[in-house]
Amino acid sequence: MKTSSISQKDIKEEWFLIDAAGMRSGRVATIAAELLLGKTDPLVRDYLNPMKKVVVINSSKIDFTAKRGFSKFYKKYSGYPSGLSVQDLDTKFAKDPNFVIENAVKGMLPKNKKGRMLITNLKVYTEAIHNHEANKPVVINAKEFKI
Numbered sequence: 001m002k003t004s005s006i007s008q009k010d011i012k013e014e015w016f017l018i019d020a021a022g023m024r025s026g027r028v029a030t031i032a033a034e035l036l037l038g039k040t041d042p043l044v045r046d047y048l049n050p051m052k053k054v055v056v057i058n059s060s061k062i063d064f065t066a067k068r069g070f071s072k073f074y075k076k077y078s079g080y081p082s083g084l085s086v087q088d089l090d091t092k093f094a095k096d097p098n099f100v101i102e103n104a105v106k107g108m109l110p111k112n113k114k115g116r117m118l119i120t121n122l123k124v125y126t127e128a129i130h131n132h133e134a135n136k137p138v139v140i141n142a143k144e145f146k147i
Contacts, residue, residue: 006043013051014041015137019128020101021058023142029104031145032056036109036118053121055137060097060126064089074103098124 016035020028034040038050069090076085093100101124109115123132 006045006048008048011041011043011048011051013053015053015055015132015135017130017132017137017139018054018056018142019058019139020056020142021061022063025062025064025100025104027142028056028062028101029108031140031142032101032105032122033108035140036105036121049117053132053135053137054123055130055132056101056122056124057128057130058126059101059124062097062100069093074099097126 018028018031032054035052035054036050038044038052041050041052044050070088072089074087074089074092077083078085087095089100102119102122105122106115106119109118123130
């Protein structure tokens with residue numbers, strides 16, 4: 001009996017759709033990161049590209065507690081003296097709601113070449129309108145999704 005091995009051609013591309021309206025940002029990010037890494041597919045191996053794409057809609061309607069809004073900070077340093085800029089979650093969210101989801105998912109992915117490749121498979125949209133209907137994404141009911 002021969003041992004069969006999974007190759008890249010055996011893995012099919014899949015699209016998933018997550019509606020983030022009324023959900024906590026960490027919950028959305030956890031589901032998106034798990035889908036991007038291919039943890040739900042038994043065929044995916046660490047050395048293969050999982051070929052999973054995730055579309056997150058309604059990122060402007062995510063929920064976070066009032067205390068989280070002024071106690072979480074995003075730091076950016078330019079490399080020059082006095083080049084540190086700090087923004088709280090409320091300010092950053094008002095400016096760019098997509099950044100909050102993208103940054104949370106990026107933090108949950110590996111910090112290597114594979115993680116940088118996987119983050120390109122995440123598409124975040126502020127409203128419910130997106131241009132990926134032709135790919136027939138599978139709608140993920142995040143309230144029933146088991147992690």
